[in-house]
Amino acid sequence: MSFLKISHLRKSYGALEILKDINIEIEQGGFLVLVGPSGCGKSTLLNTIAGLEPITSGEISINGRNVANLPPSQRDIAMVFQSYALYPNMTVAGNIAFGMEIRKVPKEIREKAIKDVSEILQIGHLLDRKPSQLSGGQRQRVAMGRALVRNPQVFLFDEPLSNLDAKLRVDMRTEIKRLHQRMKTTIVYVTHDQIEAMTLATKIAVLKDGVLQQFGSPAEIYNNPANMFVADFMGSPAMNLLNGTVRKNDNGGFSVALARASGEEILLPVAPGKEAVGQHLGKPVIFGIRPEALTDIEGADRNATTVAEGDCLIEVVEPAGSDTFAVTKLGGKEVVARLRADARIQSGQVARLAFNLDKAVFFDPQSQGRIA
Numbered sequence: 239m240s241f242l243k244i245s246h247l248r249k250s251y252g253a254l255e256i257l258k259d260i261n262i263e264i265e266q267g268g269f270l271v272l273v274g275p276s277g278c279g280k281s282t283l284l285n286t287i288a289g290l291e292p293i294t295s296g297e298i299s300i301n302g303r304n305v306a307n308l309p310p311s312q313r314d315i316a317m318v319f320q321s322y323a324l325y326p327n328m329t330v331a332g333n334i335a336f337g338m339e340i341r342k343v344p345k346e347i348r349e350k351a352i353k354d355v356s357e358i359l360q361i362g363h364l365l366d367r368k369p370s371q372l373s374g375g376q377r378q379r380v381a382m383g384r385a386l387v388r389n390p391q392v393f394l395f396d397e398p399l400s401n402l403d404a405k406l407r408v409d410m411r412t413e414i415k416r417l418h419q420r421m422k423t424t425i426v427y428v429t430h431d432q433i434e435a436m437t438l439a440t441k442i443a444v445l446k447d448g449v450l451q452q453f454g455s456p457a458e459i460y461n462n463p464a465n466m467f468v469a470d471f472m473g474s475p476a477m478n479l480l481n482g483t484v485r486k487n488d489n490g491g492f493s494v495a496l497a498r499a500s501g502e503e504i505l506l507p508v509a510p511g512k513e514a515v516g517q518h519l520g521k522p523v524i525f526g527i528r529p530e531a532l533t534d535i536e537g538a539d540r541n542a543t544t545v546a547e548g549d550c551l552i553e554v555v556e557p558a559g560s561d562t563f564a565v566t567k568l569g570g571k572e573v574v575a576r577l578r579a580d581a582r583i584q585s586g587q588v589a590r591l592a593f594n595l596d597k598a599v600f601f602d603p604q605s606q607g608r609i610a
């Protein structure tokens with residue numbers, strides 16, 4: 239049974255509909271990440287789960303109980319905000335225990351809870367400090383500690399790492415993941431950072447303009463994006479989306495032809511299992527390939543069943559330490575290939591690249607949906 243279930247949820251401000259028929263469900267212990275560009279409605283969705291915003295219609299159930307019309311205090315959730323929202327005049331221990339004090343939890347139990355969470359979060363040495371005496375990462379830990387001591391059914395995180403610098407963000411991301419693995423709590427987490435979404439989530443919901451674009455595991459979303467928006471939004475560098483035309487091969491299979499800058503074409507065979515693209519025979523399609531599926535010949539995946547090679551004029555080479563990105567042009571668009579770090583390729587040179595066509599995806603240029 240799903241633990242958190244959002245059914246046909248709609249939210250409007252006056253005539254403006256912000257969330258349009260959202261349906262999502264996750265299991266107990268799941269880590270749901272809501273991701274999408276600024277203004278897509280992810281914070282609004284989180285706030286409706288928290289009870290901070292009333293919904294226009296639909297249902298939100300937690301552990302089988304419809305909470306949509308309950309106040310936040312009766313939903314058994316705890317929220318960690320981007321701004322941390324710590325009380326500046328209280329010590330760390332005071333901040334963590336404040337909710338328990340209000341609920342008149344006995345002192346020994348409070349002290350034990352503070353001790354337990356401060357061990358988990360490694361903030362035992364900070365308990366007597368005020369928030370102003372803490373670093374951003376330490377404040378973030380205290381905010382999490384305050385949520386943890388409540389032991390709620392669901393944790394809600396609203397962009398908790400966005401105020402931290404890049405290095406600390408990565409460290410805290412790992413820490414949140416470790417915490418989730420250890421505590422097996424159910425989490426809903428908002429971010430606009432697709433890497434955070436990929437690394438943390440058990441399930442990702444991608445939103446755009448208040449519409450759920452795709453809901454699935456990180457691997458499903460990465461490998462089989464539902465549409466061109468998801469394909470472009472998830473992954474860095476983004477998936478290459480190129481204009482192609484479907485052709486029939488002499489042997490009965492299909493290929494996709496991409497125009498080169500020179501005017502000639504490169505013909506890429508369609509891998510087994512992806513023949514649905516044949517329904518678009520003779521018509522334009524969008525050919526999607528991730529940078530790592532387009533490599534130097536030596537870097538090609540030896541286990542791939544369908545690989546094609548093609549000579550491409552390399553316009554720019556960008557060494558990135560662990561690998562090298564090369565930019566070429568195909569199908570009227572710039573294409574990024576991900577080469578091995580020591581690939582001997584230079585800008586201005588024609589280089590032979592390998593296309594792993596097992597990883598290719600096709601989209602209908604009209605509907606922008608994936609052809610499956």
Ligand SMILES: Nc1ncnc2c1ncn2[C@@H]1O[C@H](COP(=O)(O)OP(=O)(O)OP(=O)(O)O)[C@@H](O)[C@H]1O
Nearest residue numbers: 251254256274275276277278279280281282283430
């Ligand atoms: N009280 C309100 N009245 C009217 N419109 C609102 C209100 N609150 C939010 N909105 C609008 O709802 C849309 C979704 O906002 P929301 O804050 O949920 O987006 P978001 O995806 O979390 O964006 P960000 O990443 O920038 O925080 C935006 O277009 C916003 O302008």
